[in-house]
Amino acid sequence: MLTRRTLLTASLAGAAALGPGLPPRPAHAGTPEQAAAFIEQTGKDLTGVVNGSAAKADKQTQLKSIVDRAVDVDEVARFCLGRYWRTAPPDQQQQYLALFHQVLLKNITGKLGEYQGVTFVVGRSVVRDDSVSVATVVTRPGVAPANVEWVVSNATGAPRIVDVVAEGTSLRLTQRSDYASYLAHNNNSVPALLDAMKQQLGQPG
Amino acid sequence: MRMGAVKNVVLLASGLALAGLGGCATPPPASDPDAVAEFNQANDPLEPTNRVLYEVNTGLDTLVLRPLALGYTWVLPQFVRTGVHNVLNNLDSPVLLANDMLQTKPRRAGDTLMRFVINTTFGLGGIFDVATDWGYPYHDAGFGQTMALWGVPEGPYLFLPILGPGSPRDTSGYGVDVVLDPLTWVGLNNRTVATAGYIRYGVTLLDVRAGLFDSLDKATAQALDPYATERSLYRQHRDSEIEAVRADTRATTPAWFAAPATH
Numbered sequence: 249m250l251t252r253r254t255l256l257t258a259s260l261a262g263a264a265a266l267g268p269g270l271p272p273r274p275a276h277a278g279t280p281e282q283a284a285a286f287i288e289q290t291g292k293d294l295t296g297v298v299n300g301s302a303a304k305a306d307k308q309t310q311l312k313s314i315v316d317r318a319v320d321v322d323e324v325a326r327f328c329l330g331r332y333w334r335t336a337p338p339d340q341q342q343q344y345l346a347l348f349h350q351v352l353l354k355n356i357t358g359k360l361g362e363y364q365g366v367t368f369v370v371g372r373s374v375v376r377d378d379s380v381s382v383a384t385v386v387t388r389p390g391v392a393p394a395n396v397e398w399v400v401s402n403a404t405g406a407p408r409i410v411d412v413v414a415e416g417t418s419l420r421l422t423q424r425s426d427y428a429s430y431l432a433h434n435n436n437s438v439p440a441l442l443d444a445m446k447q448q449l450g451q452p453g
Numbered sequence: 454m455r456m457g458a459v460k461n462v463v464l465l466a467s468g469l470a471l472a473g474l475g476g477c478a479t480p481p482p483a484s485d486p487d488a489v490a491e492f493n494q495a496n497d498p499l500e501p502t503n504r505v506l507y508e509v510n511t512g513l514d515t516l517v518l519r520p521l522a523l524g525y526t527w528v529l530p531q532f533v534r535t536g537v538h539n540v541l542n543n544l545d546s547p548v549l550l551a552n553d554m555l556q557t558k559p560r561r562a563g564d565t566l567m568r569f570v571i572n573t574t575f576g577l578g579g580i581f582d583v584a585t586d587w588g589y590p591y592h593d594a595g596f597g598q599t600m601a602l603w604g605v606p607e608g609p610y611l612f613l614p615i616l617g618p619g620s621p622r623d624t625s626g627y628g629v630d631v632v633l634d635p636l637t638w639v640g641l642n643n644r645t646v647a648t649a650g651y652i653r654y655g656v657t658l659l660d661v662r663a664g665l666f667d668s669l670d671k672a673t674a675q676a677l678d679p680y681a682t683e684r685s686l687y688r689q690h691r692d693s694e695i696e697a698v699r700a701d702t703r704a705t706t707p708a709w710f711a712a713p714a715t716h
Contacts (some may be wrong), residue, residue, distance in 0.1 A: 331487045355675055362667075390531050391667065416693020422672070422685045428491055429681030436488075444677050 278407055280373035283380035283400040286407040290318045291368045291384065298363045308357045315356060320401060320408035321349050327410070328423045329438075332431055336438045344438065347445040354449060365389040368396075378403070379410060476501030496609055497684065503612040507680050510614040514662075518615075522662035536580040538660050542591060543572050543579025544636065544653065551633045552594035556602050560703040564589045593694065596633065597626025601695045610684055615658075618687035 297310045315321070325348035326333050333341065371383035379401040387393045399411035412419045427441060434440040478500040481488035497503060526534065546569040553562035568584040568591065576583045585591060600622050601607070608621035616624065631637055636653075640646025669683065676682035 331491075359671075415690065416696075417686050417689040421689060422682055425495075425685035426676045426678050426682045429495075430677040432488070432491070433678070441677070448675075448677070 278380060278400070278402040280375060280380050280382075283382050283398075283407055284370055284373040286318075286400060287373075287382040287384065287398050287409075288370050290314065290409070291370065293318075295366055295368065298360060298366055304360065307360055311357050311360070312353055315353060318409055319352075320404055320410050321345075321352060323401070323403065323408070323410050324352070324420050325349070327420050328427055330424050330428055332427075332436070332438055332441075340438050340442065343442055344445075347442060347449070350449055351445055363388065381413075476505070495681075495684070496607075498609050499611065503610060504680055506614055507612050507683075510612070510617070513614055518658065518662050522659050522666070525659045526663050526666070534660070534663065537656060538664075539572065539576070539582045540579040541653070541657055541660055542582070543569065543576070545634075547636075548630050548634050549592075549594045552596060552599045552630075555596075555599045556594065556698060558698060558701055559705050561592060561594070561698070561701060564592065565594075592697075594698070595623075595626050596629035597623030598695055598698060600626055602698060607691075610688075612680075612684075618683055623691065 293314050294311070297307050297314065300307065302310065322345055325345050328348065329336070329344060336344065366386060366388050368384045368386045371385065373380050373382040375381075376399075379399050382398045382400060384396050384398065385393050386396045395415055397413040398409055399413065400407050401410045402408075403410075410420070430444060431437070431441055476499070478492075478498050480492050483489060529537075546565055550562055550565045550569070553559075553565050567587075567589045568582075571584040571587060571589065572579045572582060575581075582591070597620075605622050607623070611619045611621060611624055613619060613624065616627065619627075636650065669686070672686060673679035673682055
């Protein structure tokens with residue numbers, strides 16, 4: 249933990265020392281301004297759908313298209329499988345990607361109702377390693393405002409969300425430790441994980 | 454600090470449980486470096502014991518705490534629960550202040566002190582959190598956090614019923630917070646005061662539990678391994694809190710104090 253922290257502080261300090269306009273910016277990062285504008289737009293699209301008056305099924309379809317457009321789902325999926333991704337045969341990889349996509353969408357659209365009335369304000373954005381972290385404050389009625397950071401990468405050539413950090417907890421790190429622990433308790437078997445994901449989706453294993 | 458209030462009741466029970474279950478996790482073979490790295494990163498050598506206690510906690514929670522907290526949110530409207538939450542936060546002020554000072558963070562100590570003064574008076578005994586609107590937002594502070602800033606390592610993961618996730622550092626920090634709390638020492642021989650103390654513990658439990666419906670419950674419901682998910686969430690949240698304190702290097706000079714001209 250200490251190493252990670254030190255590294256992070258060092259890289260932040262480095263970024264601060266370089267200041268704006270100096271060249272050695274990692275290839276995939278894009279500028280903080282681009283990332284902030286991208287999050288502003290994506291956030292508007294999302295809140296527009298969530299707070300809109302469309303029927304639930306229509307909202308789900310609209311959310312799906314926003315997620316497909318704004319989130320680098322394959323990259324998140326690979327990250328979450330961690331070391332098991334490298335050793336899994338291609339057919340399992342493909343099956344995993346497809347399932348991960350569906351689970352992610354189910355988790356997002358399942359929360360539709362709770363996010364009614366949500367608003368957000370975009371704050372500072374900072375280059376961190378090969379991505380940009382955009383800070384926002386998300387406010388929902390009756391719930392304390394939450395600090396949410398959106399990690400944006402340009403690895404695909406266009407800005408895409410690769411992580412969401414809510415109040416200091418990273419969605420993809422949490423998901424990775426969930427999968428890692430499940431695999432460790434199921435003989436490191438990726439097919440067992442795939443079955444469990446199918447069950448999550450309510451499909452027969 | 455919040456959960457520290459219930460520490461008295463629980464520590465004995467969990468101590469007994471620990472004595473009965475001496476399970477240790479078996480490290481993966483050294484021939485699998487990835488697995489070894491994962492094992493070390495999880496830093497959970499007591500995992501089998503922790504998992505048993507996690508199950509005990511889940512059982513207690515399902516049978517007792519969750520229904521009570523659901524009843525609490527069902528009976529009392531949101532604004533009453535917010536008031537209760539604010540009062541409990543305000544009662545924690547002495548412990549927060551002590552820890553802010555032990556962390557050598559004068560601006561945070563100032564925030565806590567101003568919050569206590571403003572909310573106790575204008576906030577009518579802490580019911581209304583006026584101070585946040587006036588530029589003194591709430592922050593949590595506990596002795597576990599303080600020890601972290603002093604460089605005390607966290608130690609292995611520890612899951613205790615009711616107290617929830619922790620570590621030797623943070624769980625013993627709860628204990629110190631209870632000792633630091635002046636309310637622990639007030640009216641030790643007075644039945645009414647003692648009863649008020651237990652009511653505070655009980656309401657704190659309800660308040661904390663009700664606050665988890667939205668976050669933790671959802672996260673663990675979506676997880677394949679809720680235990681590991683909670684462990685990860687706990688550690689990340691803890692680290693980010695500690696980082697936030699460390700990064701709080703606001704100057705002690707107030708904004709209205711004219712800085713000396715620099716030529």
